[in-house]
Amino acid sequence: MTFANKLKLIRKTNNLTQSEFAESIGISRGNLSGLELGKVSPTPLLINCVSLMYNVDKNWLIDENNNDLSALNGSINMATLIGEKYGQLDDKYKKFVENQILQLLEMQKSNS
Numbered sequence: 001m002t003f004a005n006k007l008k009l010i011r012k013t014n015n016l017t018q019s020e021f022a023e024s025i026g027i028s029r030g031n032l033s034g035l036e037l038g039k040v041s042p043t044p045l046l047i048n049c050v051s052l053m054y055n056v057d058k059n060w061l062i063d064e065n066n067n068d069l070s071a072l073n074g075s076i077n078m079a080t081l082i083g084e085k086y087g088q089l090d091d092k093y094k095k096f097v098e099n100q101i102l103q104l105l106e107m108q109k110s111n112s
Contacts, residue, residue: 001067003047004038010054011036013072025049 001009011021011032022032026049034040042050042062051058060071086097 002038002064003042003061004036006056006061007032007042007050008036009069009072010050010056014054025053 018032019029022029060066
């Protein structure tokens with residue numbers, strides 16, 4: 001199974017539109033469409049992002065000989081999981097998480 005097919009399968013398993021899925025991994029819908037059609041090659045950064053966001057093994061994503069769909073058993077949108085867990089935090093811990101996110105964004109910005 002190709003990367004393109006696996007990417008589309010992850011999206012459909014999570015009941016997401018192309019726009020929703022693209023936004024969750026930081027790319028445009030048009031880029032996602034190209035990836036799903038096999039017209040655009042994935043970058044290592046994109047592969048890592050999909051792996052982390054949707055809890056699937058990077059090697060499974062890129063190994064076209066690995067058609068084991070059990071890799072999708074743990075596939076859940078990390079943003080959804082984080083949102084659910086964030087809602088369970090007390091206010092002081094929510095503030096801590098928010099500050100950590102802001103610091104990470106600043107680090108990312110300075111490294112770009």
